[in-house]
Amino acid sequence: MSTATTATTAARLTPGTLARTRALTRMEITLLGRNKTTLFNAIALAPLMVLLLMGVIGDRTDGAGAGVFSGTLLTTLVAFGLLFVAYYNLTTTAVARREELTLKRLTSGTSSRLEVLVAMSMPALIIVLAQAVLGLAAAVGVIEVPPLTNPILVVLALGLGFAMFAGLGYASSGLTKTVEAAQLTTLPVLMVTMLFSGLTLPLSLLPEPAQVIAEATPLFPVVTLLNLGLTGVTPDGDQVAFAGSFAEAVVPLIVLIAWTALGVLATRRWMRWEPRR
Numbered sequence: 001m002s003t004a005t006t007a008t009t010a011a012r013l014t015p016g017t018l019a020r021t022r023a024l025t026r027m028e029i030t031l032l033g034r035n036k037t038t039l040f041n042a043i044a045l046a047p048l049m050v051l052l053l054m055g056v057i058g059d060r061t062d063g064a065g066a067g068v069f070s071g072t073l074l075t076t077l078v079a080f081g082l083l084f085v086a087y088y089n090l091t092t093t094a095v096a097r098r099e100e101l102t103l104k105r106l107t108s109g110t111s112s113r114l115e116v117l118v119a120m121s122m123p124a125l126i127i128v129l130a131q132a133v134l135g136l137a138a139a140v141g142v143i144e145v146p147p148l149t150n151p152i153l154v155v156l157a158l159g160l161g162f163a164m165f166a167g168l169g170y171a172s173s174g175l176t177k178t179v180e181a182a183q184l185t186t187l188p189v190l191m192v193t194m195l196f197s198g199l200t201l202p203l204s205l206l207p208e209p210a211q212v213i214a215e216a217t218p219l220f221p222v223v224t225l226l227n228l229g230l231t232g233v234t235p236d237g238d239q240v241a242f243a244g245s246f247a248e249a250v251v252p253l254i255v256l257i258a259w260t261a262l263g264v265l266a267t268r269r270w271m272r273w274e275p276r277r
Contacts, residue, residue: 024119032123046135070145071231077135081128086165092182094173103273121166150245153229161222167263174270193219218259221252
């Protein structure tokens, strides 16, 4: 096949791929709209967490504490969203649809596996973004939220973090026989990532070798990039400006990209499209 023919074929395939992905995405969003419980949790969780944290920290949201509070709040919302929506929920969704032969039917026609995976992840992405936006809106309503230090790092943390945990979720589904079993198969990732993320336990309390291991876990670079982008606070507690945040972001960004690539490879290796027997 000549180069011109290859280019023409690719040009014909691209609009079809986009059209099929849009159609599958519309179907997924329609299903999301019919799930009132999921929608309620997505809408109510973020404002509720703001109110709960406000009650815990009280007047520490005044002055300089407002920036720390808002940054911690949004980072926590995004971290929980990535773990439980992008990772855990996509694991259970993929398992359920595999066992019901939905994945097999979807890929038996013109839709590719990539198109199905992208469309299936869209409701989870919408929920994660909605929680972040609603959490920010709720915080703005009760405290003075300072401007972002580096919006670019926030976007990178959200985009790469979601892609990474979606890939790990799809890979975990291949190791999970039933939806109920997902509570066990996803537990190691949930526990390790949350423990070493820096949100639940200050890494300074850990021995130095454990700190090095923690910095290489999936959620830590996401939390680091979010903190840098939202408030300019480094893992060591130092404050940096826009330019300085890029230098601090190099290592966590490399770790995050590596985990994202690993998530893609793990999906290709372990994702199953037909029921486990």
